[in-house]
Amino acid sequence: MNIRTLTPLDRLLAGCERALEAIAGTPPADRPSPAADLAEAELDDTERRHAAGLMRVNHTGEVCAQALYFGQAALARNADTRAHLLHAAAEETDHLAWCAARLQQLHSRPSLLNPLWYLGSYAIGAAAALAGDPLSLGFVVETERQVEAHLAEHLEKLPAQDHRSRAVLTVMQADEIRHANAAQQRGGIDLPFPLPTLMHFSSLVMKAVAYRV
Numbered sequence: 522m523n524i525r526t527l528t529p530l531d532r533l534l535a536g537c538e539r540a541l542e543a544i545a546g547t548p549p550a551d552r553p554s555p556a557a558d559l560a561e562a563e564l565d566d567t568e569r570r571h572a573a574g575l576m577r578v579n580h581t582g583e584v585c586a587q588a589l590y591f592g593q594a595a596l597a598r599n600a601d602t603r604a605h606l607l608h609a610a611a612e613e614t615d616h617l618a619w620c621a622a623r624l625q626q627l628h629s630r631p632s633l634l635n636p637l638w639y640l641g642s643y644a645i646g647a648a649a650a651l652a653g654d655p656l657s658l659g660f661v662v663e664t665e666r667q668v669e670a671h672l673a674e675h676l677e678k679l680p681a682q683d684h685r686s687r688a689v690l691t692v693m694q695a696d697e698i699r700h701a702n703a704a705q706q707r708g709g710i711d712l713p714f715p716l717p718t719l720m721h722f723s724s725l726v727m728k729a730v731a732y733r734v
């Protein structure tokens with residue numbers, strides 16, 4: 522295999538490609554969607570719009586996850602930490618692709634503000650990495666725990682018969698729990714007050730906006 526060292530320009534172009542794929546919602550998934558073998562539920566218009574709103578929030582959450590992980594990986598101090606973050610980001614790519622497919626099945630679309638969410642999250646991820654790997658990994662732990670709790674809430678809120686969306690969120694939730702545990706085992710520290718609270722409130726803003734726009 523012909524391996525060459527990546528130049529800063531190569532890295533920049535690869536980063537732009539990943540960002541565009543995430544924002545456009547067309548990244549290739551490694552694993553088939555957990556919804557693939559399930560029948561489409563009968564949803565009336567209100568239920569379909571509600572399920573689409575929830576899945577749009579989850580899609581945007583996954584756009585943010587991509588950006589956070591890539592921002593953190595870009596400035597990680599240690600090569601092992603960087604490899605770990607990029608591996609987790611690859612699993613998040615599956616989540617992103619599954620949510621994008623589910624949105625299409627629900628005759629809806631991703632959030633129009635995804636470019637903004639991506640840029641903001643990338644900057645936050647890079648800032649977390651600048652604070653050092655233990656805090657950066659702690660940030661992963663806190664983010665993934667908050668996402669896990671959020672997914673539990675959405676599993677309650679989905680229309681009862683929407684088994685496809687539920688299957689997607691259930692597998693995502695199991696992955697997020699693994700991501701949190703793995704980051705903690707690698708030395709992620711507890712985030713100081715008020716960071717967890719700030720993260721929670723900014724996610725509430727994102728969820729309220731992405732449900733509609």
Ligand SMILES: [Fe+2]
Nearest residue numbers: 583586613616
């Ligand atoms: Fe995810």
Ligand SMILES: [Fe+2]
Nearest residue numbers: 665696697700
């Ligand atoms: Fe995750």
